[in-house]
Amino acid sequence: MTGSPNWYEIIMTGIAERLDKYRSFKLFLDICVRWGACADKCHFYIGSGDPKNMPVLRAELLRSIYRRDFTTAGKLFGKFAGGRKLTPLIIKEWFYYFYQCTECRRCSVFCPYGIDTAEITIMARELLNLIGCQIDWIITPVANCYQTGNHLGIQPHAFKEILDFLLDDIETNTGVKMEPTFNRKGAEILFLTPSGDVFADPGIYTAMGYMILFHYLDLDYTWSTYASEGGNFGFFTSHEMMKRLNSKMYAEAKRLGVKWILGGECGHMWRVINQYMGTMNEPADFLEVPKSPITGTVFDNASQIKMVHIAQFTADLIKNNKLNLDKSRNDYLKVTWHDSCNTSRGMGFLEEPRYVLKNVVNNFYEMPPNTIREQTFCCGSGSGLNAGENMDIRLRGGLPRANAVKHVHDKHGVNCLGCICAIDRAVLTASMDFWVPGVRVAGLHELVANALVLEGENERTTNLRGEEIADLMEENEE
Amino acid sequence: MALIDLLTKKKSVIVSRWFDAVLESYPQETATFMKSQKNRFANPVGCTLAKEVEDVYSALLKGSGDTEITPFLDNIVRIRAVQDFSASAAVSFVFLLKRVVRQELGKEIKQNDLTDELLAFESQVDKLALLSFDIYMSCREKIYEIRVNEARSNVHMLLRKAKLICDDPDSDSEVG
Incomplete structure (x- = not known):
């Protein structure tokens, strides 16, 4: 089914090599006690309702294979120790569910052991890649x-x-x-x-x-x-x-x-x-x-x-007061901020973009606390899932983020979602179009440049999108 | 006693049982989560379903028109249109209301000879199902429209370079 007649050996050897090479992989497979704190934190689970999208169960799809063939308890007691034999059906299951994880790491924020389920997804995808199961949008x-x-x-x-x-x-x-x-x-x-x-x-x-x-x-x-x-x-x-x-x-x-x-x-x-x-x-x-x-x-x-x-x-x-900014040029926008998973959870980048944003727009509204900063919800299309053929999966994965945007849209009239990620800019546009029509997506430096007063500039009657600012202001007042 | 009075009197139990019936279309663990987690940002699907089945029911009792009732249905159907349901399963939640009402009020309906009123009420529910199907279709059409728009946006500058998009901002004509 996989195109590789010895697919079983390839996967088993691949697991063994990675257990030896990456201590984090072995640790994360070993220490999960199925506490379940992560279970309802995944945007794909929240949006789809499919229990196999609970991070703990998604990881279990791989962990069960590891347990049977790589642990003493599994070798002795097999399925009674939670082990499963790897079959073509399980490969299909891996392909389906590990490509419904965007490696956003929201689940890891809630895990009392700090298990980074994204690392398990990364390994599962590597293993699938070894037998030629990959998606064109990535490769x-x-x-x-x-x-x-x-x-x-x-x-x-x-x-x-x-x-x-x-x-x-x-x-x-x-x-x-x-x-x-x-x-x-x-x-x-x-x-x-x-x-x-x-x-x-x-x-x-x-x-x-x-x-x-x-x-x-x-x-x-x-x-x-x-x-x-x-x-x-x-x-x-x-x-x-x-x-x-x-x-x-x-x-x-x-x-x-x-x-x-x-x-x-x-x-x-x-x-x-x-x-x-x-x-x-x-x-x-x-x-x-x-x-x-x-x-x-x-x-x-x-x-x-x-x-x-x-x-x-x-x-x-x-x-350091090096920029001449006229933030009133962005007054037709009511902006909220999407913390991109990789820059927020991946590198702790929370304050800098907000500082810039507050200096280039007058109207800024935060989304609810459990949907931003470290707890930010993924766009639903990261880690190579931003292809058009995945649109249904993307929209349900993007639902929790869109739901929070809808809240500030309804409450404050927010009409712009700012972010610092190229995938976000592309995919949140689609998500907003479906879930919260009327909200545009903009990169931080689009907003910076619209506010920046340049030497020798014209009257700046249009923004960088070529839209008439006066018309947009008028629309916003209506 | 008229059926509308019974439906009003038993509103909370009917809405609650209708919500439970809708949750049966999800796996057991998920249904439990959707029912127990009350934070609407942590549980947007469950909270939306809970709120909107109540809104739809209230609108039915008030005799609201399609325009008023559509936004409530839209909030439910829009979610189910992207979840892993067939078209019929996505809109089937509407018919569950009939089952719930018959189960809850069956005895009183018989006692008070309200069968005609029940049939009229069920016709209203059927109308909701048709409305839901229209919403479902518009959601699916929107998804395909988004896919096309995204395919174009992803290569916007390449289309422009290949002169497949007109460069003159005063004209919206396109070729290719």
């Missing part, structure tokens, strides 16, 4: 990213031409012409962002926001058309692939001779860098500890990875 972007530089496989000349389109739009809407550089050796900073910001609507408005901010600062930075992807779908494939795609970004930084890397608004790119890179790739010793050329702030927290998140970079600029 094709991985191949494209490795061979060409980004998920869609866009070649360098086309990548630049597309950014030129965005520069034309910036000039139309702001009256200011900007000329960023590409693959420029000797630049101080290499800027990397997920390619969704370059190709996909509404991510493109965030990409415009980056370029406007850098122009305002006269930042010595360069884009790369080779490391043209911050996203890392290798994270959803195997540890080896994650490492390979991550190292590509640093290889480009080395080739260009930059001092440090500035990263755009992405989710799992930052999780890989913060959670795994330290023990995965060689240290980026060829780079310098990031220092803002505008404020002089040294980002000690990035002394190992040599890469700074743009929300942190911008928060520092605002804190």
